[in-house]
Amino acid sequence: xxxxxxxxxxxxxxxxxxxxxxxxxxxxxxxxxxxxxxxxxxxxxxxxxxxxxxxxxxxxxxxxxxxxxxxxxxxxxxxxxxxxxxxxxxxxxxxxxxxxxxxxxxxxxxxxxxxxxxxxxxxxxxxxxxxxxxxxxxxxxxxxxxxxxxxxxxxxxxxxxxxxxxxxxxxxxxxxxxxxxxxxxxxxxxxxxxxxxxxxxxxxxxxxxxxxxxxxxxxxxxxxxxxxxxxxxxxxxxxxxxxxxxxxxxxxxxxxxxxxxxxxxxxxxxxxxxxxxxxxxxxxxxxxxxxxxxxxxxxxxxxxxxxxxxxxxxxxxxxxxxxxxxxxxxxxxxxxxxxxxxxxxxxxxxxxxxxxxxxxxxxxxxxxxxxxxxxxxxxxxxxxxxxxxxxxxxxxxxxxxxxxxxxxxxxxxxxxxxxxxxxxxxxxxxxxxxxxxxxxxxxxxxxxxxxxxxxxxxxxxxxxxxxxxxxxxxxxxxxxxxxxxxxxxxxxxxxxxxxxxxxxxxxxxxxxxxxxxxxxxxxxxxxxxxxxxxxxxxxxxxxxxxxxxxxxxxxxxxxxxxxxxxxxxxxxxxxxxxxxxxxxxxxxxxxxxxxxxxxxxxxxxxxxxxx
Numbered sequence: 001x002x003x004x005x006x007x008x009x010x011x012x013x014x015x016x017x018x019x020x021x022x023x024x025x026x027x028x029x030x031x032x033x034x035x036x037x038x039x040x041x042x043x044x045x046x047x048x049x050x051x052x053x054x055x056x057x058x059x060x061x062x063x064x065x066x067x068x069x070x071x072x073x074x075x076x077x078x079x080x081x082x083x084x085x086x087x088x089x090x091x092x093x094x095x096x097x098x099x100x101x102x103x104x105x106x107x108x109x110x111x112x113x114x115x116x117x118x119x120x121x122x123x124x125x126x127x128x129x130x131x132x133x134x135x136x137x138x139x140x141x142x143x144x145x146x147x148x149x150x151x152x153x154x155x156x157x158x159x160x161x162x163x164x165x166x167x168x169x170x171x172x173x174x175x176x177x178x179x180x181x182x183x184x185x186x187x188x189x190x191x192x193x194x195x196x197x198x199x200x201x202x203x204x205x206x207x208x209x210x211x212x213x214x215x216x217x218x219x220x221x222x223x224x225x226x227x228x229x230x231x232x233x234x235x236x237x238x239x240x241x242x243x244x245x246x247x248x249x250x251x252x253x254x255x256x257x258x259x260x261x262x263x264x265x266x267x268x269x270x271x272x273x274x275x276x277x278x279x280x281x282x283x284x285x286x287x288x289x290x291x292x293x294x295x296x297x298x299x300x301x302x303x304x305x306x307x308x309x310x311x312x313x314x315x316x317x318x319x320x321x322x323x324x325x326x327x328x329x330x331x332x333x334x335x336x337x338x339x340x341x342x343x344x345x346x347x348x349x350x351x352x353x354x355x356x357x358x359x360x361x362x363x364x365x366x367x368x369x370x371x372x373x374x375x376x377x378x379x380x381x382x383x384x385x386x387x388x389x390x391x392x393x394x395x396x397x398x399x400x401x402x403x404x405x406x407x408x409x410x411x412x413x414x415x416x417x418x419x420x421x422x423x424x425x426x427x428x429x430x431x432x433x434x435x436x437x438x439x440x441x442x443x444x445x446x447x448x449x450x451x452x453x454x455x456x457x458x459x460x461x462x463x464x465x466x467x468x469x470x471x472x473x474x475x476x477x478x479x480x481x482x483x484x485x486x487x488x489x490x491x492x493x494x495x496x497x498x499x500x501x502x503x504x505x506x507x508x509x510x511x512x513x514x515x516x517x518x519x520x521x522x523x524x525x526x527x528x529x530x531x532x533x534x535x536x537x538x539x540x541x542x543x544x545x546x547x548x549x550x551x552x553x554x555x556x557x558x559x560x561x562x563x564x565x566x567x568x569x570x571x572x573x574x575x576x577x578x579x580x581x582x583x584x585x586x587x588x589x590x591x592x593x594x595x596x597x598x599x600x601x602x603x604x605x606x607x608x609x610x611x
Contacts, residue, residue: 003030006069006141006170007052012061014047021047023194025061029142033170036181036203039191040402041418041446045174048191049073049144052172066141073144074135076417078127080119087122087130088115096138107133110159111152112326125151125327136163145173147417149180150443153326154469176418176445178203179471193266214271221264228256289355289435289463290315290338294347296488297337307333309488310347317355317434320464322474322497325484331467334484335359335437338465355463356433362440362467364424369413373403376412376427387430401426402449418444425449429456435463442470471497483508543601546594553591560584 005028012025021044029035029052037045050056051063053073081093091104108115111129119130128151135143143164149157161183164171172189175181181203188199188206199209231253292313298306307330315321323331336342337349339357367376374394378385387397395405401422407414415423421444428436436457442450454476457464468474474497481500483491491507493500500507560580 003032004066005030007063007065009051010062010064012051012063013059014044014051014056015059016047020194022196025196027189027196027198029170029172031141031168031170033187034164034185034202035170035172035187035189036185036206037172037174037189037191038181038203038206038447040448041416041422041444043191044194045191046075046146046416048189048196049075049146049172049174052142053144069142070138070140071142071144072135072138072140073146074132074148075144075146078131080127080130083120084118086116086118087113090119090130091115091134091137094134094138100137103137104133107137111156112328140169143167143169143171145171145175147175147444148173149175149177149469151327151440152469154324154471155326157469176442176447176450177470177472178447193270214267217267221260221267224260225264228253228260232257287316288314288352289317290349290351292347292349295337295344295349296346297333297342297344298488305486306488308337308344308490311488311490313482313490313492315463317463318461319480320478321466321480321482322478323465323467323482323484324497324500326486329484329486330488331484332439334482335439335465335467338437355435357435357437358428358431358433360424360428360436360438360441362443364420366427367412367420367424369411371412372409373412373415373423374398374408376423377430385430389431397426397430401452416444418446418449421445422449425453429453432460432462435465436460437465439467440469441466442468442473539601539604543598546598546601550591550594550598553587553594557584557587557591560587 007029009025009027012022014021014025037048039045047056051058053071055073081090087108088104091107092098092101095101095104104115111133113126113129113133117126119127122130132148135145148160152160157177157180161180164173165184171185173181173185185202185204186200188197188201188203188209190197190199190206190210197213199205201209231249235250235253292308292311295308295311296306297308323334325331333342337344338351339359340349340351374383375381377394377397383394384391385394385397386392395408398405398408403419403422403426412420412423421441425441428438441453445453450473454473457477464477466474466478479494479496481491481493481495481497483493483500483504485491485508493503493507560583563576563580
């Protein structure tokens with residue numbers, strides 16, 4: 001039985017600045033269609049989303065949708081009601097059912113946000129997470145998501161995948177994260193040369209399916225070429241006493257040849273791959289290029305929440321290190337320490353003088369909107385740059401990264417977010433130094449550019465350090481993991497991302513109480529009594545009993561979390577959902593009290609042992 005038809009486009013034509021984006025577009029969207037919207041940057045993905053959401057008018061054609069359809073759109077452009085109010089109030093204003101305000105706590109918890117934080121004080125990534133909550137928290141018939149995983153840590157991305165799979169709506173998603181798309185989509189809309197090709201098997205089938213379609217198209221072009229050649233040869237021979245019929249056939253042969261050449265050129269542009277070879281690095285291979293020794297760092301405002309704590313680590317020249325961890329756990333600060341933009345509070349960092357870093361900054365601070373695109377690559381002026389130790393014309397180099405050379409003098413402000421990332425990558429990769437730091441390099445990149453970057457980095461034999469939430473990207477590139485647990489604790493793992501994932505639970509969760517002790521380090525500022533007394537029998541019994549009580553409370557919280565994880569529960573039994581949510585809050589408070597009490601008794605016991 002087919003799912004309910006929600007929206008339909010018929011014979012749609014859309015142009016932009018005289019460029020045809022879509023030509024005679026037909027498509028249908030049904031409930032429970034979880035669609036991966038794919039295509040190169042600039043082919044019209046955002047335009048299609050805007051058409052569906054009603055923000056872009058059609059040139060010609062028809063659009064139909066069910067009565068009172070609810071469409072929610074998470075886009076690159078974030079709008080807030082009032083940046084001077086808290087996250088909670090911002091979301092509450094947009095919450096359609098005010099009786100479900102408890103959901104704000106749930107979503108903020110999963111998105112690692114403090115609901116009491118003021119919007120204007122948030123980072124760009126935190127604001128995107130608030131925008132994502134505002135999109136998801138209300139029910140919808142059709143959900144449009146434009147790069148929803150940007151600025152999310154890996155644990156939150158996994159939660160989002162599971163959340164989306166359980167929704168009773170249609171979803172259209174644009175994302176550079178292949179693994180994310182593979183894990184929840186069941187249909188593909190592939191925009192290719194003003195047309196949309198549809199696959200019913202989801203993104204997991206995209207590679208084989210697209211390769212098959214392109215191979216089929218190539219065979220058809222070859223067949224056309226043979227038949228057109230026959231017609232053209234006949235026309236070139238000349239025919240005595242031409243009649244109107246023959247003259248018409250000559251004209252048709254010319255037209256067929258012209259159309260074929262246009263189609264072949266279009267096909268080559270759509271399938272071309274850049275062969276980008278890095279010059280081999282002939283510098284001396286030092287075993288260690290950097291070394292942390294008992295390194296500690298914290299910000300004055302958060303003294304009791306360190307970024308590094310007694311950290312010891314050696315970085316080798318050919319290390320390919322992936323930095324993982326929740327947002328705010330210290331990954332970007334760690335990069336600043338390596339770049340020597342901030343100084344350690346304690347311990348030392350020794351960096352060999354031969355190690356120089358090229359740096360891709362996710363904030364794109366090196367890009368100025370008012371500058372011409374080519375000026376980013378050749379800031380001193382002129383038309384040539386040194387790329388990969390060779391003199392290259394800037395337009396030729398831009399083509400390597402899928403830019404239109406005719407737009408080299410356009411301002412940076414004319415580029416989309418993905419194209420800006422591509423431009424900055426082209427600058428960084430023109431001449432990567434002995435060390436390469438990439439902070440979220442894959443955001444907003446299309447598949448072709450991702451494959452190009454992966455190809456270049458696979459040839460790079462310097463020291464590579466990558467911060468990324470893109471699992472497929474990490475799988476292909478890194479051989480060592482630094483996992484930032486938070487509060488200065490870093491897990492060092494020798495192996496790739498997939499290997500780390502298999503052992504993650506053992507590495508991170510084997511010492512729960514120690515982790516809580518670190519997490520709640522501010523509680524260690526307990527006032528100590530000057531008089532050191534031995535623990536009474538009653539206090540010792542309480543101390544011995546607390547670990548089991550804490551574990552019991554955690555199990556109860558997990559049980560209620562399992563109950564409310566059913567996304568259909570609110571509709572089936574809203575009373576149970578509300579009771580369970582409230583119970584979690586009460587148990588969490590009790591757990592915090594128990595942990596605080598345990599720390600107090602441990603402090604007292606430790607002071608007695610010292611005395």
